[in-house]
Amino acid sequence: MIAWLCGLVGEGPFPSRRVVAYQAMLVLCIVLSTAIAIIDTVPDAWVGFEGAVTAASGLFLAVLSADYAIRLLSAHSQRAEGESGLAAMVRYALSPYGIFDFLAVVPFLVGEATTVLPHDGETVFGIVRFLKLARYSPALETLGVVVLHEMRPLLASLFIMLILAISASTMLYFAERAANPAMGSVPAAMWWAIVTLTTVGFGDVVPITALGKLLGSVVAVLGLCMFALPASILASGFAEEMKRQNFVSTWHLVAKVPFFQRLQASQIAEIAGLLKLARAIKGEVLMREGDTGECMYFIVNGQVEVKGKAGTFILKNGDFFGEIALIERCPRTATVKAVSRCQLLILDARDFHKFVAHDHALLEVIWETARARMAQAKQVEKKDDQKSEEKEDA
Structure with missing residues (x-):
């Protein structure tokens, strides 16, 4: 319990x-x-x-x-x-x-x-x-990871913004203190500097002298430039983290395939790079029994129904099917249909053969694993046929 x-x-x-x-x-x-x-x-x-x-x-x-x-x-x-x-x-x-x-x-x-x-x-x-x-929330977790990874450049941009705020408030203090009571001290002018640099612009404190307005214009433009800096840091970091997470999940999907379990991590990573993203709607037939196999599928999310001689069963997130097509062009042994909206990764047999063509040792490892798996599948199929014959005789 x-x-x-x-x-x-x-x-x-x-x-x-x-x-x-x-x-x-x-x-x-x-x-x-x-x-x-x-x-x-x-x-x-x-x-x-x-x-x-x-x-x-x-x-x-x-x-x-x-x-x-x-x-x-x-x-x-x-x-x-x-x-x-x-x-x-x-x-x-x-x-x-x-x-x-x-x-x-x-x-x-x-x-x-x-x-x-x-x-x-x-x-x-x-x-x-x-x-x-x-x-x-994967998005919040990813954002936290990005902030931790990009902490140094973010702190650097924050330091630059503090320098700008202090410098702008000091300059406006000297330019406005005689004519503008709202900027009669550096801390008072700092409020104007912060709302201007952040492009908020409440308008409760504004420069009134010609020199103050000129300096205010420069500070406003610098504020636009400065807030683009941390935004770009977070955006690039977020994109890199999402790319890394997608690569890791794809790598694990490929590594689960028996053909590839004996390969090195770098080789699995190269195969993962060959995968292409595809989507299927509910009820869509992904492959039919008897068709010639030309690719294999990895299920990122969603569910598919597999109906063949071995029976009918459901595959879901993390499963794969159609892997024999990578080894030989033979007829499909089952019909696969999406039972929900699915996101799939497809490994084309032609791309796979181009990848292994220059590495005979790699090809031999895959062939050895494939032969063992196909032989095991044939034994299971033979036993099922024998049981069916025995039932018919009985």
């Missing part, structure tokens, strides 16, 4: 249906409980619905509390070698996600037990609960 519960909070690129359902339930509880905390700040928002809102809040708190307990159990059961269970639980509790999970439930539990949590505290922690969604 504990193992089954811990499996609900397991993370991986291809989660099971029960894990997906559990995550969807948690996301719904987080969103609704946060919405209640926000709307609760509106006076008399729940008139006539106080009981229902209280019951819903209690239900959400129970679900999120159970999730926190399950994650503590999971950390205890998946502790590293030589690590005590308590140390593993503390390590999880002090991690960023562990802190978010703690803030989402523990302050409320303490408040319910002791009635010491004021209404404002419930509002704050209820909205902070939204941070739990960071675990289920």
